[in-house]
Amino acid sequence: MYGGGNVFEATKFDDLQTEDPAKLAEFEARIARGEKIEPTDWMPELYRKQLIRMIEQHAHSEIIGALPEGTWITRAPGFRRKMAQMAKVQDEVGHAQLLYSAAETLGKSREQMLTDLINGKSKYSNVFNYPAFTWADSNIISWLIDAGAIVNQMANAKGSYGPYSRALERICAEEAFHLKYGHDAVVHMATGTPKQREMIQAALNRWWPPIMTFFGPSDKMSTHTETLVRWKVKMATNDECRQQFLDMYVPKIWELGLTVPDPNLKKNMETGQWEYTEPDWDEFKRVINGDGPCNAERLAVRRTAEERGAWVRRALLNPKAKYVKPLA
């Protein structure tokens, strides 16, 4: 799954003043022709910086995102759900591995990225700062957060940076399975016993506000990202992604007899756009800046994992260590 709604820095014309104009023109021409930029190709510093930031945020979202669902592995009811939940969460960690590798091609090490995560310098998707109280919350995440991720990632897979777009293509293929799994689990709850229906509605009520902020602030408030759009770093606006998500999933939620907890949610047939209660962007900012229900807990878990595993990484770096060739 992926935390959409990347927080981009505003780009200013000045940022490009130091770049060689001829190289910059050729770079932009390549992107306009639909070519991919590869790690050893020339690229403006701003492009490199924004991509590292974006891929890193995405990778962090994958490992932090593994936590709320990971706690439900031991508790998953029955073999069928348990096997699927395990495989799904493992996929997310695998995505992080792929993405850290993609970001490393731009010159920042995995260790440094993880250090920045623990120190709170790098962000991850805001939705994972909310708790998964019940099994039903975990199902809603598997279905709707992964659905949002697919909307976002399908767009970004068409981006200009080769290693990132190739990683996203692989990731999207796996996310498609997560979506099916999440939907199947939600269908069982929504068509199950009264207790199950109550659980899944309550989870949807809890998760709807974070889901609505998943794609990031409204375009009206976003910083100027024209350069990033021209460079095919940012492939769709936050509102475009949100509209697409609502279009695809609100009917599916209604189909299950569930209620979306927003009385203003409706599709305007004239404009073709969904109308909804504006999400609480002040809360979004507060949470992204560290003051959400689970920020401290999520980072503490990650910090503990890093600290407890430090001796293993030190041992692996030991020049005395002999490489043991696997026997297979």
Added chain:
Amino acid sequence: MNEQAIKDLLYKLADDQLILGHRNSEWTGFGPILEEDIAFSSMAQDKIGHSLAFYTLLQELGEAEPDTVAFTRNANQFHNSQLVELPNGEYDFSLIRHFLYDNAEIIRFEMLSQSSYEPIAKVATKLKGEVKYHVLHANTWIKNLGTSTEEAILRLQSSLNEALPYALGMFEKSKFEQELIDAGVYAGEEAVKAEWLKRITAVIEKTDLKLPDLESIKPKFGGRYGEHTEHLQPLLDEMAEVFKIDPTAEW
């Protein structure tokens, strides 16, 4: 063939895999490096899958369906060795347990693939190919870390010393031991243990670790007969938590 003896063997096999699978799964999101997160999660999936295969054989012998058997019994009805129920601890303990456990499990599966009891032979033949990779993973890491920093070697040595009494508990004999041997189901726990000792010794000799004299260690028995540490019941409660919310529901 005495059906009770076969059931006893199947419960041992299934419960070991189910419980260790759950412990392995607890590493998801917490590994020392991402690659180990992924590896432990992979092995967890295999092990829980293996337990399902054995619970399915039990169902064919008239026991309740796998979900009921796996997620509704209490600790005193479980036949796993105490080794697998111990908490994960630090990575060194989890790795040592994985090494000691899987080197025994592969031998059991190799023997069972030749079993006179055909349903087990079929399942064991299929699954031993997967356990082979678990062993490869464990041995590779033990060799790597066991020859690395002083810190790593000390940690592994201390976990090895701690885990060995429980590891020896894996070979606790069933009350049907002789029957199983006589009927050619498998060669029995003594034989598994002898071969296990050879194999783990060969790996440990390639490291800076020392294998203590096993004769001087008192095995932690009881697991095969429903006696468990205080760590098993809380895990079982967690595994049943969602099920218990509404026992009539399909999840």
